[in-house]
Amino acid sequence: MIISMKKGAPQEEINKLVRSFEEMGLSVTTIYGEDYNVFGLVGDTTRVDETQIAVNPYVDTVTRVSAPYKKVNRLFHPEDSVIDCGGVRIGGQEKIAMIAGPCSVEGLEPIVETAKAVKAAGATMLRGGAYKPRTSPYAFQGLGTEGILDLVEAKKATGLPIVSELMAIEHLDEFVEYVDLIQVGARNMQNFDLLKALGKTNKPVLLKRGLANTMEEWLMSAEYIMAGGNENVILCERGIRTFEKYTRNTLDLSVIPIVKEKTHLPIVIDPSHATGDWRLVESMSLAAVAAGADGLIIEVHPCPERAWSDGAQSLTPEHYASLVKKARRIAAVIDREL
Numbered sequence: 349m350i351i352s353m354k355k356g357a358p359q360e361e362i363n364k365l366v367r368s369f370e371e372m373g374l375s376v377t378t379i380y381g382e383d384y385n386v387f388g389l390v391g392d393t394t395r396v397d398e399t400q401i402a403v404n405p406y407v408d409t410v411t412r413v414s415a416p417y418k419k420v421n422r423l424f425h426p427e428d429s430v431i432d433c434g435g436v437r438i439g440g441q442e443k444i445a446m447i448a449g450p451c452s453v454e455g456l457e458p459i460v461e462t463a464k465a466v467k468a469a470g471a472t473m474l475r476g477g478a479y480k481p482r483t484s485p486y487a488f489q490g491l492g493t494e495g496i497l498d499l500v501e502a503k504k505a506t507g508l509p510i511v512s513e514l515m516a517i518e519h520l521d522e523f524v525e526y527v528d529l530i531q532v533g534a535r536n537m538q539n540f541d542l543l544k545a546l547g548k549t550n551k552p553v554l555l556k557r558g559l560a561n562t563m564e565e566w567l568m569s570a571e572y573i574m575a576g577g578n579e580n581v582i583l584c585e586r587g588i589r590t591f592e593k594y595t596r597n598t599l600d601l602s603v604i605p606i607v608k609e610k611t612h613l614p615i616v617i618d619p620s621h622a623t624g625d626w627r628l629v630e631s632m633s634l635a636a637v638a639a640g641a642d643g644l645i646i647e648v649h650p651c652p653e654r655a656w657s658d659g660a661q662s663l664t665p666e667h668y669a670s671l672v673k674k675a676r677r678i679a680a681v682i683d684r685e686l
């Protein structure tokens with residue numbers, strides 16, 4: 349961290365500040381100029397609050413040089429993390445995970461049927477929401493525990509590990525028992541109590557990027573889970589809010605190379621929620637594979653026009669099968685498989 353003091357800051361004030369940093373265990377290098385004095389702080393600055401330093405009336409600028417996240421940072425963990433999700437390994441040079449299924453679980457028969465269909469099309473994991481974060485309180489809210497148990501049956505029938513969204517700490521035990529990869533939805537990315545609770549488990553977590561969150565905020569949320577002791581975190585980009593209205597959200601594919609440079613965590617892309625339109629899902633999936641995504645999570649429904657939620661962005665199993673075939677060819681170009 350580099351701190352530049354205002355012109356004419358009294359020596360006494362400079363000494364006070366230097367002492368406070370030294371008391372935090374940081375080593376301070378000072379450059380005394382004719383007009384300005386600059387400090388360089390070296391050591392663990394993750395606990396230093398730069399906005400608090402900037403409150404000092406004699407401080408001119410505070411610049412953070414190192415990232416505020418540690419566990420997530422590739423600097424301290426150079427090799428790619430590979431996360432085992434009920435037998436499917438995600439990250440590194442592992443096969444690209446193909447997660448597919450309906451937005452919401454709609455009952456036992458439908459989920460078993462969909463699981464079989466997506467498996468036949470090439471999916472390696474099954475998704476399905478049992479607790480749904482709906483904008484309207486009058487919209488379908490999910491089948492709850494029944495939905496989770498239906499997913500378990502679909503897993504038994506197909507062998508596909510399951511992904512489902514956890515919305516509240518009160519359901520954590522149920523998820524730890526039954527779900528292979530626990531999704532934290534975009535709306536809960538900064539539900540810090542939920543993140544802390546997940547940090548105390550060792551279950552893989554799929555952490556979606558918030559609707560309007562920066563990469564740094566997203567990585568700090570991953571840091572919350574990891575700081576609690578759970579290192580099994582997978583990031584998921586699902587589009588962010590912009591001024592554009594042609595698509596439900598704007599898919600930020602540039603996060604793939606950035607996440608890979610800054611962190612060692614796997615990154616999965618959700619082209620369904622990112623675009624909100626099934627017609628755009630295939631091209632965005634192929635682009636994501638080309639850009640190095642470690643997985644794709646895609647909404648698939650046997651009859652999208654009758655889906656209980658997100659039908660407009662759901663693919664039929666036939667479309668999904670054709671997408672998988674094309675994605676395999678793109679993956680081969682970058683020496684990956686799916």
Ligand code: PEP
Pocket residue numbers: 451477481513532533534535556586618621
């Ligand atoms: C979902 O996966 O169905 C979902 C609601 O996702 P998001 O949190 O990205 O909106």
Ligand code: MN
Pocket residue numbers: 451452621647657658
């Ligand atoms: Mn959905």
